[in-house]
Amino acid sequence: MTHAADVLVIGGGIIGLSCGFYLTKRGKRVCVLDSGGFADGASGACDDMILFQSKKPGINLELTFESLELYKSLRAEVDDNLGFANLGGMVLIENQQELEIMEEFVSQQRSYGLDVEVIDKREIHKKQPFLSDHIIASTYSKMDSQIDPFAVMRAFERKGSSYGMKVFRRNGVVGIERIGNGDYLVSTQDGTVFQAPIVVNAAGTWAGQIGEMVGANVPITPKRGQIIITERVPPIGETNLWSAKYLVTKLRNDVVVDLNEDERSMGLSFAFTRSGGDTYLVGSTREYVGFDKGTTIGGIRAIINQTLKYLPRLRDVNFIRAIAGLRPSTPDGRMLLGEHAGIDGFFTAAGHEGDGIALAPITGTLLAAMVCRDPGDHRLDELSPNRFANL
């Protein structure tokens, strides 16, 4: 059986559903194809942050501002808050060296227009009374927000379907072929074939495999992140929390942060965020273990030990679940967004690493504009998949 459409989106994570939603709103007949169930990829095993503080001035920060605005209109359009909250965030600083690096970073971000500052111990204590005394300073931004990825995905799907978008699950794409008139034939596990002039590769961590089917180089590798989830508890402090460790190593690769061998090899860094369900999501790791989505006792132990170091009073809090997701990571930390040179009609929208929730609406909006051949936006040249074409 063959289904005809204007656009086939491969991958139904938050990025694929966003592309499908905004394409449908632009009048395209869209089929979204996914090999798994609802939110089986990274979008169902992650934190929920629209995080500004982690970003260097540049395209990712700029797009995060635009995405936040789009989330506002999406919430109005679907008449649902989608678990949106604006608690602000703090990045915890543990020694003089981290302080110097973070002070410089904060001043760069401020000159770019981000509302962020460094606060002292007294201020910290007011916002976070349970925090360990060894924290010497912290950043604070009231911009950092969050939104429930499950709610967002369901909203894209529900509203999109009401406009005519179709989602097919548990039926992975196994091959792509191009026929005489330029159309693509996309075949799936159960033998169903989909035909369209445009294909969007939104398969996240697996986007490289889809690229291969048409001879496109899509250098995306999985970076596993483990998280534990606590029982419902009253608020522990006013804001969400991160440690400066990961940021510091990203900003200055010559600096060795204070971690033991094990923690370093699993890329441990603290992330502590309150979810809409009044639980806390606590993480996380950055591991290169191929496509293995499993959780490990070593990972869970490291996350708990780290948590108790920052928040010793949490000893008696229960955790109820552990999850792991594969961040789609690229060589330069930026997504691939655009059409592949020499493969007309084949687009990639993938490689968001740790920012896919934050960047979902803007990615779908920009992708739809490209597919509809709107006038080009030169800011996006640096996201073009063709930067990797000859590698």
Next chain:
Amino acid sequence: MADDDKDMFICRCEEVTLREIEQAIDEGFVTVTDIKRVTRAGMGLCQGRTCTKTIARIIAQRTGKPLEEVLPKSYRYPVRPEKLQVVENEEFNDAKDS
């Protein structure tokens, strides 16, 4: 079924009603894991230990699929709530990766 029965909580931890679950099934979410992610049923304190089987039966009845196809494939550590201080116990290290 009387309409009132549809307001009965299938998942008590997260207060998810039969109506919400049936609605999600009708939108094409047809495994326990799908239902959990779209409605939060089974995501609470008991982690679905009381409602998983009920939800599986509701899906099987409504879609005609066999139970094995709609039940989750595996269970991960922790299977019940554990205090964070559990890492201080020897036995913690014997728990299995999953």
